[in-house]
Amino acid sequence: GAVVSQHPSRVICKSGTSVKIECRSLDFQATTMFWYRQFPKQSLMLMATSNEGSKATYEQGVEKDKFLINHASLTLSTLTVTSAHPEDSSFYICSALRPGGSYEQYFGPGTRLTVT
Amino acid sequence: AQSVTQLGSHVSVSEGALVLLRCNYSSSVPPYLFWYVQYPNQGLQLLLKYTSAATLVKGINGFEAEFKKSETSFHLTKPSAHMSDAAEYFCAVSDTGNQFYFGTGTSLTVIP
Numbered sequence: 001g002a003v004v005s006q007h008p009s010r011v012i013c014k015s016g017t018s019v020k021i022e023c024r025s026l027d028f029q030a031t032t033m034f035w036y037r038q039f040p041k042q043s044l045m046l047m048a049t050s051n052e053g054s055k056a057t058y059e060q061g062v063e064k065d066k067f068l069i070n071h072a073s074l075t076l077s078t079l080t081v082t083s084a085h086p087e088d089s090s091f092y093i094c095s096a097l098r099p100g101g102s103y104e105q106y107f108g109p110g111t112r113l114t115v116t
Numbered sequence: 117a118q119s120v121t122q123l124g125s126h127v128s129v130s131e132g133a134l135v136l137l138r139c140n141y142s143s144s145v146p147p148y149l150f151w152y153v154q155y156p157n158q159g160l161q162l163l164l165k166y167t168s169a170a171t172l173v174k175g176i177n178g179f180e181a182e183f184k185k186s187e188t189s190f191h192l193t194k195p196s197a198h199m200s201d202a203a204e205y206f207c208a209v210s211d212t213g214n215q216f217y218f219g220t221g222t223s224l225t226v227i228p
Contacts, residue, residue, distance in 0.1 A: 004159070032214060043206060043220045044160070093159055103148050103167055103213040107159030 003027050004096050006108035013084055013115055020080045021111045023094030029074035030096035034105065035067075038091040050077045084115040118143045120209045122219035130227045135194040137222045139181075139207030142188065149190040150208040150216070151181055160206065166190060167213075177201070202226045 003026040013019050023033060031052050036044040048069050049057040056069035066088075068080040081088055091112055095105040123138040141147055148167045152160040164175025171183040177200075181192045190207060207219040 006159075034216070036218075041221075041223075044218045046215065046217065049215060095159075097214070101213070103150075103165060103210060104162060105150075105160075105216060107152075107161070109159045110157065112157070 004094065004106045004108040006092075006094055006111050008111060009109060010112045011114070013113070015085055015115055016083055018080055018082045019084055019113060020078055021092055021094075021113075023077045023079070023096070023108050025075045025096035025106070027106075028096070028098055030077075031074065031099055032097040033071060033077040034095045034097070035069060035077070035079050036093045036095070038093060038110070040091075044093060047079075081113065084113070086115045089113055089115045118147065118209045118211055118215075118217050120207050120217060120219035122205075122207050122222050124222055125220065126223045126225065128225040128227055129197045131199055132196050135179075135192070135197045135201065135224065137192040137205050137207075137224065139190045139192065139219060140188050141190060141207070141209045143209055143211050145211045148210045148213055149181075149183060150210075151175065151179070151190075151192045152206045152208060152218075153177075154204040154206065154221075163192070163205075197224075197226045199226050199228065 005024045007022045033050040035047045047062045050071040052071045058064045071077040093110045095107045098104045119142045121140045150165045151163040154160045164173045166183045174180045179194045210216045
């Protein structure tokens with residue numbers, strides 16, 4: 001299957017700092033990538049849809065100025081959590097949508113963010 | 117609006133027994149439906165998908181699901197559970213193939 005990588009896998013940062021998470025599609029060029037947030041023992045919450053070369057589309061209730069998404073190339077999308085607070089601590093997962101109408105998402109392994 | 121309901125946040129079965137994980141969806145248009153599996157601290161892996169072709173869909177690891185429009189259901193089954201099937205399972209729906217919405221997940225425990 002296709003491979004999507006995320007970096008870092010774990011990060012601890014201090015409150016008020018910013019953290020960047022990278023998501024790379026290694027097997028195919030992904031016009032569309034997604035960012036999800038997952039709380040312990042809960043489902044994935046779609047945060048935003050990242051489209052290469054254009055602005056991300058954010059879900060209702062997700063602050064676009066806090067969660068900055070950049071999709072500068074067909075294989076890389078980044079999520080920057082700005083001015084992080086402890087309540088931003090979570091598991092962040094990205095996925096890449098395989099083009100061509102297969103409707104298949106390939107997920108990264110996730111990034112565990114802890115804000116102290 | 118799209119949504120997915122997974123009945124039963126926890127399901128326990130004996131090794132070798134039938135696995136049945138329930139998923140009901142709500143969609144204003146014919147949906148695309150998916151089942152994913154997640155192992156601890158990992159991303160999600162696609163088990164199978166329904167995209168308006170055959171209503172009975174076979175996936176990896178012996179899983180299958182049947183799309184029933186009249187019941188708005190897409191339940192996941194496996195005839196015989198294996199210890200390695202223990203994981204979290206998520207049902208997801210999309211009406212355009214560009215946005216996906218996930219159910220709350222079902223944790224499957226397999227008892228030896």
